Amino acid sequence: MSAPPRTPSPLLGPLRQTGRLFTLAAEVCRAAFRRPFQFREFIEQFWFVASVTILPAALVSIPFGAVIALQVGSLTQQLGAQSFTGGASVLAVIQQASPLIVALLISGAGGSAICADLGSRKIREELDALEVMGISPVQRLVVPRVLATMLVAVLLNGLVSVVGTLGGYFFNVIMQDGTPGAYLSSFSALAQLPDLWISELKALIFGFIAGVVAAYRGLNPRGGPKGVGDAVNQSVVITFLLLFFVNTVMTGLYLQIVPPKGG
Amino acid sequence: MGIEVVVEGLTKSFGKQEIWQDVSLTLPAGEVSVMLGPSGTGKTVFLKSLIGLLKPDRGRVLIDGVDMAGGAERDIYETRKLFGLMFQDGALFGSMTLFDNVAFPLREHTRKKESEIRRIVMERMEVVGLLGAEGKLPGEISGGMRKRAGLARALVLDPQIILIDEPDSGLDPVRTALLSQLLIDLNAEFDATMLIVTHNLDIASTVPDNMGMLYLRRLVTFGPREVLLTSEEPVVAQFLNGRREGPIGMTEEKDSATLAREAADGFASAPLPPLAPQLEPSPGLGPRRAAERRRRRVLTLLDQLPPAARAEIRKAYGATAPGRSDAEQATLTPPPPLPTRRSGT
Ligand SMILES: Nc1ncnc2c1ncn2[C@@H]1O[C@H](COP(=O)(O)OP(=O)(O)OP(=O)(O)O)[C@@H](O)[C@H]1O
Ligand SMILES: [Mg+2]
Numbered sequence: 001m002s003a004p005p006r007t008p009s010p011l012l013g014p015l016r017q018t019g020r021l022f023t024l025a026a027e028v029c030r031a032a033f034r035r036p037f038q039f040r041e042f043i044e045q046f047w048f049v050a051s052v053t054i055l056p057a058a059l060v061s062i063p064f065g066a067v068i069a070l071q072v073g074s075l076t077q078q079l080g081a082q083s084f085t086g087g088a089s090v091l092a093v094i095q096q097a098s099p100l101i102v103a104l105l106i107s108g109a110g111g112s113a114i115c116a117d118l119g120s121r122k123i124r125e126e127l128d129a130l131e132v133m134g135i136s137p138v139q140r141l142v143v144p145r146v147l148a149t150m151l152v153a154v155l156l157n158g159l160v161s162v163v164g165t166l167g168g169y170f171f172n173v174i175m176q177d178g179t180p181g182a183y184l185s186s187f188s189a190l191a192q193l194p195d196l197w198i199s200e201l202k203a204l205i206f207g208f209i210a211g212v213v214a215a216y217r218g219l220n221p222r223g224g225p226k227g228v229g230d231a232v233n234q235s236v237v238i239t240f241l242l243l244f245f246v247n248t249v250m251t252g253l254y255l256q257i258v259p260p261k262g263g
Numbered sequence: 264m265g266i267e268v269v270v271e272g273l274t275k276s277f278g279k280q281e282i283w284q285d286v287s288l289t290l291p292a293g294e295v296s297v298m299l300g301p302s303g304t305g306k307t308v309f310l311k312s313l314i315g316l317l318k319p320d321r322g323r324v325l326i327d328g329v330d331m332a333g334g335a336e337r338d339i340y341e342t343r344k345l346f347g348l349m350f351q352d353g354a355l356f357g358s359m360t361l362f363d364n365v366a367f368p369l370r371e372h373t374r375k376k377e378s379e380i381r382r383i384v385m386e387r388m389e390v391v392g393l394l395g396a397e398g399k400l401p402g403e404i405s406g407g408m409r410k411r412a413g414l415a416r417a418l419v420l421d422p423q424i425i426l427i428d429e430p431d432s433g434l435d436p437v438r439t440a441l442l443s444q445l446l447i448d449l450n451a452e453f454d455a456t457m458l459i460v461t462h463n464l465d466i467a468s469t470v471p472d473n474m475g476m477l478y479l480r481r482l483v484t485f486g487p488r489e490v491l492l493t494s495e496e497p498v499v500a501q502f503l504n505g506r507r508e509g510p511i512g513m514t515e516e517k518d519s520a521t522l523a524r525e526a527a528d529g530f531a532s533a534p535l536p537p538l539a540p541q542l543e544p545s546p547g548l549g550p551r552r553a554a555e556r557r558r559r560r561v562l563t564l565l566d567q568l569p570p571a572a573r574a575e576i577r578k579a580y581g582a583t584a585p586g587r588s589d590a591e592q593a594t595l596t597p598p599p600p601l602p603t604r605r606s607g608t
Pocket of ligand 2: 306307308351428
């Protein structure tokens with residue numbers, strides 16, 4: 001929040017931003033345990049983020065599940081492994097599609113609104129006013145928002161997984177003449193419980209990142225209302241980049257650490 | 264009693280733009296001070312630095328031993344609870360009604376019952392003349408009303424240090440006069456240290472005990488009001504008389520050609536108006552406790568002040584020669600009561 005010292009090197013800019021982002025993340029973690037917890041704000045934000053993401057998430061996940069089912073189905077057919085269609089497409093939906101759909105919606109719909117809200121409060125000096133009263137905006141406003149996006153992300157991930165799986169089942173069984181029995185048995189042959197956990201863990205972390213990045217950009221808009229617009233824009237783009245990167249890392253780690261079931 | 268604010272060697276810049284440098288002053292405990300300065304000289308930045316919202320590049324702001332500029336975050340947050348800051352634009356919470364805005368600090372920092380909160384809030388709303396508007400949202404009221412609501416919110420916790428950013432902007436002359444009286448009455452009531460940033464000459468000449476002026480990236484002077492009000496310094500004299508002639512131009516500094524032409528016309532010789540007396544608290548409030556402290560303080564300073572200021576102070580406090588004992592000074596007659604303006608309602 002304070003002005004940078006004079007003549008900052010252009011190379012240091014991004015590094016400094018990253019450092020501040022991590023500082024805010026650490027501050028959020030610390031402030032999350034500080035009393036009094038802003039329960040009302042949390043509920044309001046939870047409700048808000050949920051209300052703007054549930055419907056689009058459900059609508060997106062049906063075609064997504066279908067596309068994956070169709071694609072995987074056609075591939076397995078060519079390889080002569082139709083019997084594994086169900087398991088493969090469900091795994092793809094639960095582990096990859098679902099957390100990413102959640103990430104896109106949480107940052108695109110929830111994060112952008114959070115960023116715009118905090119940004120306009122910042123330029124109206126409302127955040128300064130809070131600080132003057134000895135109240136930390138991070139504890140008061142940012143923590144409930146980040147926790148709300150995390151919780152919504154986890155729940156939404158469950159929803160998208162279920163809807164996506166149902167969509168995949170529907171398309172595989174009805175359109176590709178798969179048999180329900182094969183679909184289900186391949187599922188239990190390939191999938192295991194940790195697949196679900198990693199999916200939810202991803203969603204949780206994505207929710208955290210989306211919330212923190214949105215808050216960070218919202219708390220630091222550059223100069224006036226135009227700055228808030230830019231900040232919202234950037235927050236969505238930055239979140240996407242971060243989430244896809246983190247997803248890659250987490251997927252890699254998971255595949256290394258947890259042994260696949262169908263050997 | 265108010266708390267002394269000590270500012271030492273404060274310097275602030277935004278990137279390459281230097282705002283002011285090496286500002287040192289002391290806001291005496293419980294006294295009212297005014298900071299003047301042309302638009303854009305960093306008065307708002309100064310207020311925000313005092314309370315630790317902006318971090319200066321160098322220097323310290325000491326309040327009760329806590330450095331608001333570079334101290335520990337936790338101490339700064341604690342110390343801020345002693346402050347009331349009225350923002351230039353009100354800085355009300357846009358999603359809350361005026362009532363909730365003013366009640367906010369009470370709900371956050373006290374365990375008062377809702378009925379008690381209601382009583383205090385309504386009392387403050389009445390003081391700033393907003394009774395009846397408490398159900399409105401900040402977006403639904405005028406700029407002047409927003410400022411007054413901001414003042415009510417700043418005062419609701421009975422702060423020990425009150426910082427006020429341009430109380431008069433957006434107010435009509437009558438409200439401004441009433442506000443001047445309100446500020447003095449507040450000081451009499453709570454004995455809080457006050458710093459008011461303003462361009463308003465009426466407020467500047469009748470409200471404060473002390474005055475300072477920021478100009479061209481530095482603090483021109485800071486001292487007892489008599490010093491600035493009688494100052495021959497061109498910048499101060501021009502500002503306090505609202506004249507076009509003088510070193511201050513539209514872009515802070517006039518070019519030398521214009522200055523030379525004005526000097527040839529002899530602007531510097533224009534006489535200063537007579538010193539207006541300081542406002543007294545409304546009847547019934549009793550004298551300001553800071554008045555007596557200030558009298559002693561200023562009388563000990565007397566030797567270091569310019570002759571014109573010394574004469575004015577002697578006139579105000581009776582013809583005291585410097586260096587008299589405290590006992591003798593205490594027997595001096597207090598300044599004659601002034602015809603007070605109606606208290607602000
Ligand atoms: N957050 C900021 N970032 C960069 N520059 C700033 C910031 N805040 C203020 N400034 C600059 O600091 C200078 C002083 O601003 P400030 O608001 O303190 O002026 P002021 O004396 O309060 O003026 P006015 O009487 O018009 O309110 C201005 O030139 C402004 O551009
Ligand atoms: Mg200002």
